[in-house]
Amino acid sequence: DAKTTQPPSMDCAEGRAANLPCNHSTISGNEYVYWYRQIHSQGPQYIIHGLKNNETNEMASLIITEDRKSSTLILPHATLRDTAVYYCIVRVVGSSASKIIFGSGTRLSIRP
């Protein structure tokens, strides 16, 4: 699976939009971009995924550049409960083994 690059840490004011960037310059055509987050002492939680179109759900929006070499996860109105480590992952589609390869992620701190 392709590697991803994320900033190690970010902070954001409560109520503002949190924009988390991710670079995946070696992504292949059949790889999806996934985002998970891990709140302290809990298992990772799926947020959103996409192939090439922008995606939105009740938790977040995912913006993927046209060349698919980078993406941004947007939490539109960050709350203190969004403090977590956010992982950007690319995964091969159609593989018989769909393990997730996690990097170190971005530690997002939401300040009051």
Place this chain on the structure above:
Amino acid sequence: DTGVSQDPRHKITKRGQNVTFRCDPISEHNRLYWYRQTLGQGPEFLTYFQNEAQLEKSRLLSDRFSAERPKGSFSTLEIQRTEQGDSAMYLCASSLDGASYEQYFGPGTRLTVT
């Protein structure tokens, strides 16, 4: 609660002892994964089952580790002759069949080897 459950949540053991962890996946999920996470790092893949078949094992899974999933339902992960380096969070996840389906993670079992 119909999520992934793991038992125990915490385990403290002395070096050299054997430990076993259990994972109960979401009932209709036929894929089950084990990961290990050390402090400050992202989870690392250990092994994966499709139904009762263990289809992939990481090189991280030494001979002291064994995982089973009898009848394709719950799974157990056993560590024999524990070492201090085995101290970590052990995470279980499950998903539907198909590489694009998201994995749902359990709360993890935190192992401390003294």
